[in-house]
Amino acid sequence: MIWHLIAALFAGLGAAGIGLILRLASGKRLPRWIIPACGGLGMLAYQIHNEYSWFEQKKTQLPASAEVVAMEKGQMFWRPWTFAFPMTTAFTIVDRDSMAVSREEQDRLIEFILYRFEKEYVDQVSHQAYLMNCATREMLPLEGESRTPATEQMRRVDAASPLYEAVCENA
Template identity: 30%
Template structure:
């Protein structure tokens, strides 16, 4: 976040520099108010571009075998352009490459889900996916296949759920 602030300041300086150059080219006939307008516009444009590029950049950094299973697009009144072009501010990725099948019940798969959110640290949440019942639950150390129905709260998944497709396709 610190480097983003520094880059925003430099974008503002660059915008102001362009306005000053325009004033020099026009022999000071261009209005003085162009300098702060160009600086502010450059800073705002840099921030907007950064918010729209965040998801693509983060998804490109995911290692091989980690699959994005859900994205969340948001709109906000303080970002009126987001009503026309919603921004992806959060997404969930599953570590399919390191998913482990339960030896007692091969229909159960342990997979790590990673929750990413703009300007927040990623969070890892281990999940158990039941490929036959099409449901998921949080992994706990006391979980065993024999008491799977009473140990945890199972959340149903739809047939076309990307998590179910990613984990249970193999």
């Protein structure tokens, strides 16, 4: 977080320097307020770039076996540009290397972990183990260290969903 603050400060100083050069190049015909205005716009531009590149930056930090299965885009009133261009605020991945495949009669059961990344003041990462029956497309969470199935939370997954494709078709 401190590095983003320092980077924003230097982006503002650089943009203010550009404003100063423009003022001097115009023979001081541009108003003096152009310098701090350019500085503020430079810091704002850095912040917008940082927010919109968060998802791609996080994706490059993931292992090659990780596959993004869901993304959430959001809008915030204190970031009015997100109403025109919503930014990615959270995404979910499944790590293919952590999958455990087992067979029970005719059904193929796959145990996997879903990781959820959320963009907040400090990035949040949460994970949950799941068990999916690929034949019936039923998925249920596994709770605790013993990985006890929570059958009351069972849900069906659509066959065309990226989660089903990542878990059952690529496993």
